[in-house]
Amino acid sequence: MKTPGDSGFAFPEWAYKPESSPGSRQIQLWHFILELLRKEEYHDVIAWQGDYGEFVIKDPDEVARLWGARKCKPQMNYDKLSRALRYYYNKRILHKTKGKRFTYKFNFNKLVLVNYPFIDMGSAGVGVPQSAPPVPTGAGTHFRFPPSTPSEVLSPSSEELRSPGVFGTVGRRVARGSVSDCSDGTSVNSEIEEGNGGGLGEERASERAAERAGGFRGAIHPRLSHEAMFRMYGGAGGHRAHRGPEVSGHRVHPEPLSPFPASPLATPGGSAALLAPPPLSPALSMTPGGSHLPYTPSPTLSPMPGSIFSFNPEDMQRYLQAHTQSVYNYHLSPRAFFHYPNIIVPQPQRPDKAIPGADRGAITTQLPSGLSGPPPGHTHPHPAAAAHPLAPSDEPHHSSSFKFKLQPPPLGRKQLREAQGRQGSLSSSSTSGLGSSLSFGSDLSSASGSGLVSNSSSSGSLNSAGLPKIKVEPISDIESEEEVEVTDISDEEADERYEEFGLFSGHRRHHHHHHPHAFKRQSNGTAAPPLHYDDLEEDVFKAPAPPPLFFGPASSSRGGPVVKSEPDTPPPSTGHSHTPTPSHCIPLKLRFKRRWDQEQHTEEAEDKKVRGEERNGEREEREESGSGEGENSPPHSHRKVSADLHRATAQLSLENKDC
DNA sequence: CGCGGAAGTG
DNA sequence: CACTTCCGCG
Numbered sequence: 001m002k003t004p005g006d007s008g009f010a011f012p013e014w015a016y017k018p019e020s021s022p023g024s025r026q027i028q029l030w031h032f033i034l035e036l037l038r039k040e041e042y043h044d045v046i047a048w049q050g051d052y053g054e055f056v057i058k059d060p061d062e063v064a065r066l067w068g069a070r071k072c073k074p075q076m077n078y079d080k081l082s083r084a085l086r087y088y089y090n091k092r093i094l095h096k097t098k099g100k101r102f103t104y105k106f107n108f109n110k111l112v113l114v115n116y117p118f119i120d121m122g123s124a125g126v127g128v129p130q131s132a133p134p135v136p137t138g139a140g141t142h143f144r145f146p147p148s149t150p151s152e153v154l155s156p157s158s159e160e161l162r163s164p165g166v167f168g169t170v171g172r173r174v175a176r177g178s179v180s181d182c183s184d185g186t187s188v189n190s191e192i193e194e195g196n197g198g199g200l201g202e203e204r205a206s207e208r209a210a211e212r213a214g215g216f217r218g219a220i221h222p223r224l225s226h227e228a229m230f231r232m233y234g235g236a237g238g239h240r241a242h243r244g245p246e247v248s249g250h251r252v253h254p255e256p257l258s259p260f261p262a263s264p265l266a267t268p269g270g271s272a273a274l275l276a277p278p279p280l281s282p283a284l285s286m287t288p289g290g291s292h293l294p295y296t297p298s299p300t301l302s303p304m305p306g307s308i309f310s311f312n313p314e315d316m317q318r319y320l321q322a323h324t325q326s327v328y329n330y331h332l333s334p335r336a337f338f339h340y341p342n343i344i345v346p347q348p349q350r351p352d353k354a355i356p357g358a359d360r361g362a363i364t365t366q367l368p369s370g371l372s373g374p375p376p377g378h379t380h381p382h383p384a385a386a387a388h389p390l391a392p393s394d395e396p397h398h399s400s401s402f403k404f405k406l407q408p409p410p411l412g413r414k415q416l417r418e419a420q421g422r423q424g425s426l427s428s429s430s431t432s433g434l435g436s437s438l439s440f441g442s443d444l445s446s447a448s449g450s451g452l453v454s455n456s457s458s459s460g461s462l463n464s465a466g467l468p469k470i471k472v473e474p475i476s477d478i479e480s481e482e483e484v485e486v487t488d489i490s491d492e493e494a495d496e497r498y499e500e501f502g503l504f505s506g507h508r509r510h511h512h513h514h515h516p517h518a519f520k521r522q523s524n525g526t527a528a529p530p531l532h533y534d535d536l537e538e539d540v541f542k543a544p545a546p547p548p549l550f551f552g553p554a555s556s557s558r559g560g561p562v563v564k565s566e567p568d569t570p571p572p573s574t575g576h577s578h579t580p581t582p583s584h585c586i587p588l589k590l591r592f593k594r595r596w597d598q599e600q601h602t603e604e605a606e607d608k609k610v611r612g613e614e615r616n617g618e619r620e621e622r623e624e625s626g627s628g629e630g631e632n633s634p635p636h637s638h639r640k641v642s643a644d645l646h647r648a649t650a651q652l653s654l655e656n657k658d659c
Numbered sequence: 660c661g662c663g664g665a666a667g668t669g
Numbered sequence: 670c671a672c673t674t675c676c677g678c679g
Contacts, residue, residue, distance in 0.1 A: 028672085029671080029672075071672085073672095075674080082661075082662095083662090083663080083672085083675095084671080084673075089662095091671095101660070101661095
């Protein structure tokens with residue numbers, strides 16, 4: 001079988017954005033890896049494979065060599081390179097895919113999440129660079145998706161691209177070998193050329209690929225096209241890896257897993273449809289086969305000159321839905337959803353007997369009938385091992401599953417309700433306690449915002465503004481906790497998922513300084529999966545969710561946004577839901593935190609390390625204070641986060657000076 | 660092979 | 670800071 005990577009998609013271009021920030025430094029390894037991944041020429045050396053964001057270094061020595069060349073470190077070897085990669089674990093940029101040699105997985109979110117609309121929206125106010133105004137472009141049908149970085153992204157020499165027209169340059173950026181060499185033109189480049197025999201610019205290659213894939217390119221502005229966002233490489237299908245075939249025994253996912261696959265559901269004119277393999281959402285990567293709705297939103301172009309992307313609400317809905325499932329499947333903290341305004345979280349389903357002994361439970365997702373999403377309620381009975389990518393022989397002991405409890409949304413229900421109440425409620429299954437549903441009011445974004453959690457599950461639909469809603473059904477009535485069984489999702493996955501939502505993760509700080517016990521990463525992780533919920537937690541909480549500013553009043557006007565709260569929730573206020581209750585922030589942070597901590601204390605291990613790094617940003621001080629005001633002043637954190645992400649995403653410096 | 664500490668580098 | 674180098678451990 002060929003590796004999915006062949007047909008891989010690439011990261012969105014903006015992911016590569018150099019944005020040489022003030023200290024734009026040298027090229028970073030992850031960036032370099034990304035570069036290699038995006039070039040077809042290197043598919044024999046390194047390629048996307050496996051789950052979303054997962055890539056395999058098919059030829060470690062070669063990769064090391066290339067890296068060494070790039071950095072002018074002739075002594076580089078895989079051992080060293082891998083050490084560097086390992087440092088990324090703590091940074092959460094990468095994960096190791098256990099059981100698969102030379103296989104790592106990007107934590108794409110870390111890198112790019114920032115670019116998500118939600119985030120931007122939210123952060124926009126705060127200082128996200130480039131972000132466009134928080135107002136929805138269209139009447140409410142689209143999400144605004146200002147790339148955090150200007151569209152020019154991709155190419156190294158930003159100047160070139162920077163032309164006012166922004167778009168104009170598409171063609172040009174090309175050549176500059178991204179993988180450039182130490183001395184100009186020589187070493188690495190040459191290698192590159194060798195590989196592709198002609199050296200098409202990276203871009204070019206992509207473009208071609210894109211065209212092949214859908215041929216839609218022309219329709220849209222080049223820069224803004226889907227492709228731009230989610231650049232994909234048409235896979236050359238026939239590659240065969242020279243290095244062990246064993247790599248992926250049987251991958252369930254046909255596709256390449258690169259992080260931002262095109263949307264399957266692309267709009268009619270859209271291209272995505274053309275891509276054969278249904279892309280997985282980044283967030284979903286791990287979800288048991290079939291149980292989740294794989295979906296990646298496909299941004300469409302917005303008319304705005306500033307290159308703003310818009311997401312189709314439906315798409316978003318699907319996307320979110322998918323995320324939601326992931327969350328539940330992988331026991332992500334509900335907090336994750338805080339970042340998504342007006343979303344209703346779908347409820348996870350228990351594994352059921354459907355899968356005897358099998359691994360993970362699949363979750364069924366239901367979309368609100370009104371939505372165009374995926375078929376409601378379809379469940380996939382066979383999420384089992386067979387389907388799971390990792391399941392196979394690689395991991396014999398997959399069976400080991402551990403239980404963890406999902407924490408229902410925080411307790412502050414009252415508060416929550418109140419907060420949310422205004423948002424409208426739909427409710428669906430209500431659970432008593434909160435179950436699972438959260439609704440996000442808005443979040444991080446505005447400083448003033450208040451994050452909301454609704455206890456109840458609500459149904460989702462798009463609100464007038466176009467926000468997607470996801471519904472979550474409560475698994476159990478239990479108020480506070482749910483038990484779910486998950487199979488070995490070891491930290492990796494957990495982390496990952498976690499991170500996916502962790503828009504702002506990155507700086508985590510802990511109150512408790514260190515724990516006596518250090519947890520180490522275990523290899524098959526059944527045992528102690530270190531989860532890093534804290535990150536999210538912190539981040540999430542730090543940023544109080546502001547009211548759904550997204551659309552401003554106007555949008556709300558439409559029918560009521562919809563975030564519904566559970567039946568319990570009293571205030572059905574219909575109509576305009578989003579109430580800006582800025583002051584309303586609920587200091588959920590801790591609440592969640594504690595709970596999750598219990599389960600996740602494993603994380604602490606990392607804390608040690610991370611802590612060191614992140615300790616810097618400690619200004620967390622009174623997070624706990626129940627007072628809501630804390631929430632009001634999130635700007636800093638946001639800003640910081642954004643900056644971080646940006647930074648992360650940014651530095652693509654291709655050029656390298658002489659050694 | 661993979662991990663991560665420790666020291667060193669620019 | 671982001672590695673690079675070295676290394677012991679599993």
